[in-house]
Amino acid sequence: MPQISFAADIKPLFRTIDISHMTPFGVELDDYTYMSNPDNAKSVYETLSPHGAEPPSMPPGGPYWTPAQLALFAQWQKDGYQP
Numbered sequence: 001m002p003q004i005s006f007a008a009d010i011k012p013l014f015r016t017i018d019i020s021h022m023t024p025f026g027v028e029l030d031d032y033t034y035m036s037n038p039d040n041a042k043s044v045y046e047t048l049s050p051h052g053a054e055p056p057s058m059p060p061g062g063p064y065w066t067p068a069q070l071a072l073f074a075q076w077q078k079d080g081y082q083p
């Protein structure tokens with residue numbers, strides 16, 4: 001399988017409303033430089049993931065990412081944050 005790319009595979013998973021709500025908080029979901037920082041990618045992944053019986057914290061109220069979308073993001077991290 002080719003490596004997961006931020007521009008082609010990850011960035012399109014964020015909606016316009018996600019990007020516009022989070023940018024003022026300094027969470028730049030559409031910005032490769034921000035997202036390829038491993039600490040930032042980890043925080044974002046955490047907010048998108050369910051925790052036991054708790055639903056994900058982001059986006060508030062959903063729609064939550066599917067297991068397939070979360071797996072894609074995790075693989076992108078594993079692959080070394082390809083642009």
Ligand code: HEM
Pocket residue numbers: 014015017018021022025027029043044047048058059060
């Ligand atoms: C480090 C990662 C993140 C942090 C710390 C964070 C934090 C926050 C906070 C504090 C708010 C405002 C309060 C609230 O409505 O709960 C908010 C709103 C929001 N966040 Fe995030 N967020 C993160 C990642 C994300 C991600 C990954 C998405 C979507 C994929 C997202 C989508 C949204 C949306 C759509 C809102 C506005 C909700 C509304 O006003 O109805 N956020 N976020």
